[in-house]
Amino acid sequence: MNTDHFFIHDRVPSRVECGNRECVRGGYNLIEILDPLIRARIEEKEGHVACRGYEKIGVGTRSCVMMATYKVKIKYKQSEG
Numbered sequence: 001m002n003t004d005h006f007f008i009h010d011r012v013p014s015r016v017e018c019g020n021r022e023c024v025r026g027g028y029n030l031i032e033i034l035d036p037l038i039r040a041r042i043e044e045k046e047g048h049v050a051c052r053g054y055e056k057i058g059v060g061t062r063s064c065v066m067m068a069t070y071k072v073k074i075k076y077k078q079s080e081g
C-alpha cells in the first residue's frame, strides 16, 4: 500500500503519519529524506521509505510493514550575480 503526499515548497511538515491504525510510534520523517538531497543539490528523487513504528501483537510487538513511496522535486534558488 502506497501513500502519496504532495507538498508545496516550504510547507513541508517534518513528519507524516503512518496509515496503519495499529501502528505505535510510526510515521515518516521527511526531513531525514530531504536533508541529504538538499545537501547534494539533487533536484528530483523517487524512493521508498519504511515506517519505523511497530504493532502490538498480544504481549509482543512486530515492526510495522507500512511503506510510503515518495517523489520529490526540489527547486534551488539561483544565486544572482
Ligand SMILES: [Zn+2]
Pocket (backbone or CB within 6 Å): 018, 019, 020, 023, 024, 026, 027, 051, 052, 053, 054, 064, 065, 066
Ligand atoms: Zn507504521
